[in-house]
Amino acid sequence: MTDAIPQPCDLLIEAGWVVPVQPHGVVLEDHAVAVTDGVIVAVLPVADARARFAAKHTVARPHAALIPGLVNAHTHNPMTLLRGVADDLPLMEWLQGHIWPIEGEVIGPDFVADGVSLAIAEMLRGGTTCANENYFFPDVQAATYQRHGFRARVGLPVIDFPTAWAKTDDEYFDRAIEVHDQWRGDALVSMAFVPHAPYTVSDANFERIRMFSDQLDLPVHLHTHETEHEVQESQQKHGQRPLARLDRLGLVNDRLIAVHMTALTDTEIALCAQRGVSVVHCPESNLKLASGFCPVGKLEQAGVNIAIGTDGAASNNDLDMFGETRTAAQLAKAVAGDATVFSAASALRAATLGGARAMGLDDRIGSIEVGKQADLACVDLEQVETQPLHHVVSQLVYATGRHHVTDVWIGGKAKLRQRELVDIDTAALIANAKQWRKRIAAIRG
Structure with a gap:
């Protein structure tokens, strides 16, 4: 023989x-x-x-x-260029008093492309191979991820006020559909809707998002229940907690990627489990902004799919998924008062397959299996x-x-080899980041 x-x-x-x-x-x-x-x-x-x-x-x-490869299930990667500009502040003061005004001056295609490029290099050096992106200029983001051979689900933004990306409700949706159609079927880059948050998106726009999400089979990726203040404000304005409002509008389903989720009742946790909602835990951003604690132990026990995200480098301040996963595992135990909650194996699964499932990519990535x-x-x-x-x-x-x-x-393509990035000029990235620091510093005075 x-x-x-x-x-x-x-x-x-x-x-x-x-x-x-x-x-x-x-x-x-x-x-x-x-x-x-x-x-x-x-x-x-x-x-x-x-x-x-x-x-x-x-x-x-x-x-x-x-x-x-680790899956960063919630991030704002262009904001790497805003790393450290406004630290040690509560969420709304950080966002409205500092981040949004700076973004209003610098946001544009160059800012987005350069920020994403810097983020890709940082993520690759930390073992991250996929990002769930949430920012403006999705066309530029998609092209940048594609150019670097990095896997991403890029967000199609919707928010109730004018930005450099779009000025009216109709323009947000027209441009979203245009970008979606341009990238339909791409091997590396896919799309999701990213309404900013319940407090910045109207019922009418959420209903349009639900319609397009159903028609195009796209996830809906949004910040929600990020703080107790957000919940109270929703009750005052809409007579409902944010998740109940989203449910009324038909968005609480297996396409919903709910980010932060710090202020939850047992009934809301059960609803998420029943409907197949994925929850993205961003512990370090939540800790730094004092936003609250996601009840990961209860979510896990209920059978909710849990993913892990870094959030943006402006509020974390890094894109380190190993650090984020460790914090997630440890914090879950402290919040639950139970050292057995969210084991190492569960945390690693959340950082890989959990993120892939949240993004609807678990048939392709998230585990080492034949055919993936x-x-x-x-x-x-x-x-x-x-x-x-x-x-x-x-x-x-x-x-x-x-x-x-x-x-x-x-x-199967090498992106990092013996700690050296492949086909990325690190020195040029650093020099470019320094130029952005000067521009942003001049804006801040």
Whole structure:
């Protein structure tokens, strides 16, 4: 009997541990992932992989964990250029007194493209391969993500006042449909509606969003129940809490990506579980702005899909999903008064597959499974900070930092190789960010 002829593949990644996320909590020791045409074609022991495949490229990381690329389920990436401009302030003072006035002076295509480019570099260096974007000029965002080969669901903004993107309600919707149609079917970039928040969007505009969401099968990604003040204001203005108002308008369903969700009743949690709402937890932004505490333990117990987002770099102030996931896991325990809540495995799932599910991309990304896109990150566990290694998933969530990420792939294409960004001029990015700092400083006086 002759030996079988090895099967060709584009890429073989050999790792000390593969953490597929699905099945939940599983760690596969000395395993490899084979990739062809950007798709995972096998997950198997290293020895078997070497016998079965003849790879064009092999990457051996025997002291690293291979995980799905992290999914930043809520961010405003152009705002990396506003990192640190207004700190230690409550939400509405921060937003209305500082962020919106500065944005009014600088926002435009160049600001958006440069901010997104800077954010992509930061995210890749931290193992993030997908972002759920919420900002203006979605056409520019989409083109920038596409140019860098980064996966994103870009938001189509709607807000009840004029901005540099649109001046009237009709213009917001006309431009949204135009951008959606332009990017329909793209392999990396998809769209969602991003009404800013219940307190900045009218019933009529929410109804139009629901209609288009139904027709185009698009998620609706919005800040809601971010603070207790928002809830009280809604009760005074509409006679309803924000979630009840959204439900009246037909938006509480499995397309809703509800961000922050700090002020929730048990009845609202049950409604989210029943309707298939995804909740994006942004713990560090909520802590920094003193917005409140998302009841992650209760949401998890109810069966609500939980994702994790950094929010924007103006309110976090980083795009570090490893740090965010650690904070999410620890804060959930403190809020619940229960150390068993939101385990390391659950937190890692929220940061990967939970985000993918929220964005409607879980058939493509979020776990290391045959048939999914090879959006992957390699994490070095052979460092002082990660020794001794008793439990891989625990170490990833509670000890690892983004500086331990060595390699990143999106759709099987290398984006970070041995800590070096591929096809991104880091020095130029930094120089450009410094120019924006000067411009913004001049505006602020």
